Amino acid sequence: NAGVTQTPKFQVLKTGQSMTLQCAQDMNHNSMYWYRQDPGMGLRLIYYSASEGTTDKGEVPNGYNVSRLNKREFSLRLESAAPSQTSVYFCASRTGSSYNEQFFGPGTRLTVL
Amino acid sequence: KQEVTQIPAALSVPEGENLVLNCSFTDSAIYNLQWFRQDPGKGLTSLLLIQSSQREQTSGRLNASLDKSSGRSTLYIAASQPGDSATYLCAVRPQRDSNYQLIWGAGTKLIIKP
Numbered sequence: 001n002a003g004v005t006q007t008p009k010f011q012v013l014k015t016g017q018s019m020t021l022q023c024a025q026d027m028n029h030n031s032m033y034w035y036r037q038d039p040g041m042g043l044r045l046i047y048y049s050a051s052e053g054t055t056d057k058g059e060v061p062n063g064y065n066v067s068r069l070n071k072r073e074f075s076l077r078l079e080s081a082a083p084s085q086t087s088v089y090f091c092a093s094r095t096g097s098s099y100n101e102q103f104f105g106p107g108t109r110l111t112v113l
Numbered sequence: 114k115q116e117v118t119q120i121p122a123a124l125s126v127p128e129g130e131n132l133v134l135n136c137s138f139t140d141s142a143i144y145n146l147q148w149f150r151q152d153p154g155k156g157l158t159s160l161l162l163i164q165s166s167q168r169e170q171t172s173g174r175l176n177a178s179l180d181k182s183s184g185r186s187t188l189y190i191a192a193s194q195p196g197d198s199a200t201y202l203c204a205v206r207p208q209r210d211s212n213y214q215l216i217w218g219a220g221t222k223l224i225i226k227p
Contacts, residue, residue, distance in 0.1 A: 041219050042117060042204070042220070043215075043217040048214070090156060090157070101147075102147075102159070102215070103159075104157040104158075105156050106154070106155050107154075107155070
C-alpha cells in the first residue's frame with residue numbers, strides 16, 4: 001500500500017502559467033481533500049470530494065479547480081498561477097468511519113515567481 | 114467561526130524532559146479533535162484522535178486530553194527524545210459540519226536537544 005501519493009514534489013511556475021497537481025490513494029477511500037499550508041498558518045481547505053463524481057468548495061477555492069477523475073484520483077488545477085499561490089499543497093483521503101481519520105500525502109511545494 | 118490556536122509557535126527542550134503542547138479552540142461544539150505530527154518535507158501523520166465525549170487518549174509516550182467546555186486540548190509527551198522533533202498540529206472537526214472538514218491550528222515546532 002502506497003497510501004496517498006502526490007506528484008510532483010516540487011514545482012516552480014511563472015505568473016500566468018498553468019499546472020495540475022496529481023493525487024492518488026489506494027485505500028479505497030470515498031472522500032478526498034486538497035489543502036494548502038502557508039508559513040505561520042494552519043492548513044486551509046481548498047476543495048474536497050465527498051465521493052466519486054462530487055466536488056465542493058472549501059475555505060479558499062478561488063484560483064483553483066479540481067477533478068475527481070475516479071475513486072482513486074483527485075487533481076488540483078491552477079489555471080493562471082499567481083505569486084499568492086506559492087504554498088505547500090497537501091492531498092488527503094478519509095476513512096469511511098465516523099472517526100474522520102485523514103491520511104495525508106507528502107505534499108507538493110509550489111513556488112510562483 | 115471556529116478558530117484554533119496553538120501556543121507557543123516553537124519550543125526547544127532538552128532530551129528526557131516531559132512536555133506539554135497546547136491547543137485551544139473558540140467553539141466548544143466539536144465532533145472530535147486530532148493531533149498530527151509533521152516532519153520536514155513530509156506529510157502529516159495522525160497521532161491521536163479524541164471524540165467529543167472522551168477526556169483523553171493515550172498512545173505510547175503520548176497522552177492527549179480534551180476539555181471541551183474550556184476549549185482546550187493538551188498533548189503530553191513523556192521522556193522526550195530527539196526523534197520527537199517535529200511540528201505538532203491540532204485540528205478540530207466542528208459539530209455542525211457534515212462534510213468532515215477540519216479546522217487547523219498553525220502548529221508548534223518542537224525541538225528536542227540531545
